[in-house]
Amino acid sequence: MKPLPNALLRIAKHLNYKRTFLARDCTRVDVPCIPYEAFEFTGTKINPWYIQTLIGAVRSVSFSKYADDKIPPRSTLDFHDILENYFIFIIGVTMDIKRPFHDFETPKAPLYVVEKLKYLGKTSKTLTYDIRHGNTDELYVSCDITDVLVSTKSRKPTAYPDWWLQKHGDLVTEEKAKFAEEPLPNNEPFSSVISVKSSDIDTYQHTNWASYLKFCYESFTDHTLTNSYKRMNKAHLSNGLKSCSMIYKNETNLGDTLNVKSWESDADDDKVIFNVLKDDKVCLYCNMKFFNTFE
Incomplete structure (x- = not known):
């Protein structure tokens, strides 16, 4: 369309x-x-x-x-x-x-x-x-x-x-935009399967850039509430999101089935790393860092 x-x-x-x-x-x-x-x-x-x-x-x-x-x-x-x-x-x-x-x-x-x-x-x-x-x-x-x-x-x-x-x-500047991905841990990821809804679509008929953060955040919430992670827990949700970084690699569209994979970071106890995949192809890299109880 x-x-x-x-x-x-x-x-x-x-x-x-x-x-x-x-x-x-x-x-x-x-x-x-x-x-x-x-x-x-x-x-x-x-x-x-x-x-x-x-x-x-x-x-x-x-x-x-x-x-x-x-x-x-x-x-x-x-x-x-x-x-x-x-x-x-x-x-x-x-x-x-x-x-x-x-x-x-x-x-x-x-x-x-x-x-x-x-x-x-x-x-x-x-x-x-x-x-x-x-x-x-x-x-x-x-x-x-x-x-x-x-x-x-x-x-x-x-x-x-x-x-x-x-x-x-x-x-125009000589400096270039820099994107950095944290290495994925070797352990098996946690996964959530979602379907792209009409409310997730932007004016270009693609998945809206903000919807990907919703996919990752809600997947993280589901795994946190079931105590799936070793370190990340409900306290991180209560403390709130501190920062996130997102790299968009491939577009997705209405009706697509996506697999949201997540890992606890090896480098930061308060960070989670995500890959969003469509047909085993990475569409998005994201990391989210949460405030800890002492901040």
Whole structure:
């Protein structure tokens, strides 16, 4: 099925977020509140994949020409024009959550997110997202997202167009985005089988980048509640997710059956490593580190 044209851009019109362009490569987006369904059953913590969903919404707003009535249309680094003729696929994510964000007493609204260009290459870029409280400016979450520009025809990475480089090429850096995978332990993994549902799909008709974190987190929860792991336990769930790193390797789609495999890290007592596979082919690498009781 062909994706709806400009779906990512058009969604922004319905969000009612307020954006402020601080620079051509830096945008602030004010978020009124976090949706009810984002909170886990305790009513305290926010399910971590909803944090990524929030950042995805911020990207829609910052990239969109429909997010407000300004004339002429404007977006972060003119991404609204880029998305008229190209796809932007996320290939890597790192996210760090500050301990207070898991506390009940920490106010969860209002929030604002600052999006800032961190790295720009020939076909890829990294944007960093800082989620802060609107009144105190306290930092709650930092997230780096690396994506690649993809041709709508070949579905392969492609260079930024000449017109865009003439305008923003001075921001290209020599530094490259770095992705690191922790070696998999030799012991047998724990496995969960899941099916990709319609609620897991993004505007490109692929599995949404945040859905993979949900797959891993829920698999981890299932194995923790059955005391399957040797070190990881229910206390880690109560303490909350501290950080995660994700590398997207192959796409998956609606109806696909995926195998979520997990291992306790050999290098860190509070970390779990995941591979998500489709037909024995790795689609995603992920590691999740949890706060321990003494942090």
